Amino acid sequence: MKLAVFGNPIEHSLSPSIHTLFAQQTGVQIEYNKILAPVNAFAETTQDFIAQGGKGFNITVPFKVDAFNLATKHSINAQTAGAVNTIKVDGNTLIGENTDGIGLLNDLTKNLGIDLQNKIVLILGAGGATRGILLPLLQQRPAQVMIANRTASKATQLAKDFESYGETCGFGLEKIKDGPVDIIINATSASLEKQMPNITAGVANNAICYDLMYGKQTPFMDWAQNNNASMVVDGLGMLVEQAASAFEFWTGKQPKTQTVIEAIRALND
Ligand code: ATR
Numbered sequence: 001m002k003l004a005v006f007g008n009p010i011e012h013s014l015s016p017s018i019h020t021l022f023a024q025q026t027g028v029q030i031e032y033n034k035i036l037a038p039v040n041a042f043a044e045t046t047q048d049f050i051a052q053g054g055k056g057f058n059i060t061v062p063f064k065v066d067a068f069n070l071a072t073k074h075s076i077n078a079q080t081a082g083a084v085n086t087i088k089v090d091g092n093t094l095i096g097e098n099t100d101g102i103g104l105l106n107d108l109t110k111n112l113g114i115d116l117q118n119k120i121v122l123i124l125g126a127g128g129a130t131r132g133i134l135l136p137l138l139q140q141r142p143a144q145v146m147i148a149n150r151t152a153s154k155a156t157q158l159a160k161d162f163e164s165y166g167e168t169c170g171f172g173l174e175k176i177k178d179g180p181v182d183i184i185i186n187a188t189s190a191s192l193e194k195q196m197p198n199i200t201a202g203v204a205n206n207a208i209c210y211d212l213m214y215g216k217q218t219p220f221m222d223w224a225q226n227n228n229a230s231m232v233v234d235g236l237g238m239l240v241e242q243a244a245s246a247f248e249f250w251t252g253k254q255p256k257t258q259t260v261i262e263a264i265r266a267l268n269d
Helices: 015-026 042-051 064-070 076-081 100-111 128-138 152-161 219-226 236-251 258-268
Strands: 002-007 031-036 056-059 086-090 093-097 120-124 144-149 168-172 183-186 208-211 231-233
Touching (some): 015 031, 015 236, 076 100, 086 236, 100 128, 120 128, 152 168
Parallel strands (some): 144 168, 183 208
Antiparallel strands (some): 056 086
8 A cells, every 4th residue: 555644844753653563463464655745846846656556644743724625525623724734546446534633532541541631731832733622622521621821812702613513712811820730731832942832830740741742851841840740751752642642544454553552662762
């Protein structure tokens, strides 16, 4: 099965290593390549791949919205996220899926043993990453999902967009109080610039702190450790879990993730 991941940049993607391990484990024959798409030619680059027999692909930064527009059919997760990270080629139909949210959820529940029901969740950031995880999170019936963002209006809008799926509210970062909060998820892109959103330290007290970024000790993880968080986690488990959902979507085989998470962490250290 001819598979790939498209992005720009793409050189550092761990996806080929992850999918190769899944393929070995499940006995499926795959060829999975990294493809650098020019920023203004995502659709053309994917069409070439499909013409050469490509059966499925992942999409990473900055093409997830382009991939949504390319897909001719969308799952409910893709629809609510407004973004697509996985496409399956089914004849002339390009089925768009978004496995980011389910990847986060599987990491939290299966790997870390965290039950979200009746919990208070605080998400930092109100961009594409937050939109991608909201539906699967709300489906776990947390007591409340609070969305806090530097630009408050984006948080209030997002909370409104998802209010029919559960208890949501949105506000500016400066309105965050000292808890109690059960889980804090950093979905801002601040870690990329080695920054930490400016929020009150007290909110981390006894909270599980999860950064969607992976592989490095991020400023958010430092902050959480210094402020008495009960658990501090990066997004590597989510990365492997979103890949596992994509692999199952393409091949019908569900890979086991635990050993793959360990192998990828060792590779990335
Ligand atoms: P992504 O797709 O990764 O979510 P995005 O849509 O550009 O990327 O959103 C980035 C998010 O990180 C936004 O919520 C942004 O806040 P603004 O909406 O106010 O721009 C947030 N963000 C980026 N850098 C930040 C920083 N240094 N402190 C706090 N929030 C930051």
